[in-house]
Amino acid sequence: MNEFNERDDSAQTVPRLKQQPKQGLLHKSPWLVLVFSLLITGLAWHVATDTVNVAKNAYFDFRVREAITRIVQRMQAYQQVLLGVQGLYKASVSVERHEFRSYIGSLHLADHYPGIQGVGFSLIVPAAAKNAHVGALRKEGFTAYDIRPEGHRELYTSIVYLEPFKDRNLRAFGYDMYSEPVRRAAMEDARDNDRMAMSGKVRLVQESGGEEQAGFLLYLPIYRNGLPHSTVAERRTNIIGWTYSPFRMNDLMQGIHGERASDLDIEIFDGKEATAGSLMYDSAQNHTAGPSLRSSLLxxxxxxxxxxxxxxxIRALQGLHSRVDSRRPELIAVAGLVISLLLTWLTWSLVTGREHAVAAVRERERLIAELQKAIAEIKTLEGILPICSVCKKIRDDKDAWNQMETFISEHSDAVFSHGYCPDCAKKVMEDIKKKP
Structure with a gap:
């Protein structure tokens, strides 16, 4: 019976969910977002760090130029003091002690020239005139005066004027600076070239042995008025002495950099080479030593x-670094990390949410397919029921009923109830009675 096996295949057609992208790529999406975000953060941090370093370098260069300019300007100002003394000698037949004191006092050195130890005049004393010179000074009231250090020399010099004439400066009175090689080299340079000359590193005679500082001196030659000094020979013949200033390095540098002195460590070396022996000044002695001194800005x-x-x-100290906003790279790194984690979490949420939605749709499709299948199978019962096509009554067709029972048992869990109809029951009872 072909009519019993016909199916409506169109009833089983169900819309299917479109093929989805590979799940592996979706699962990797949060990690890809994290890696990309961290790369962007790293790039931003690198750019910010470079910007901060450029700003620090620019500010450091500015501070270096400023520091050196202040040192040069201070020394130029002190040279003007000696030029003024030279002018005093040129304008006078002789300069007496009280005149020298009055002139230097009018300069108010302590107020206008911080760090200067004093201003003096060193007189040339020929060996033949030494005794007369010492006698004249003693008559002025300096009964213990003598030229120091002792010993015979062809030429002596003596510090006869030094203002302010008190405290440490009293130790320099009568000292022969020409007897010491470093001082002598500067004095000869000033004499022969008719210019200002600075000595190398020395220990000043003003030092008493406690808290000593490196020192140096500035010299300017004083020639006899009215006599030529155009050539080296004329200068050596007609020089009468030098006006000079002694300097203690720490005192000289004190306050030169103002309120921002803690920004820089400044080391000053005598000469062209930086050695321990040539070190004249180190501002780090006034600061706390430590990692801040190991700055890359040098x-x-x-x-x-x-x-x-x-x-x-000159090297940068922590104070200079703190004046430049160096926290930006750290802020960018922290903010970038937080944003990267948030984006990763958001991507993960979207991916897992989509997977749940896809799973729900697939479950719905499965249920719909099963329902449609059940409906289709129920419809097939129309082809296997033994119904008369004319009167629409169920036919008494044993073979048809057996075929229907077999079909239903193959396609469902339904179980037929078996019993006897009234006619069959009557017949069965009669057969039983007939049996012995």
């Missing part, structure tokens, strides 16, 4: 003052 500059070279090393 400058080395050579300058010349009154014909003498100085080498200046």
């Amino acid at each position: 400058s080395s500059t050579a300058i010349e003052i009154a014909g003498r070279p100085w080498t200046i090393h």
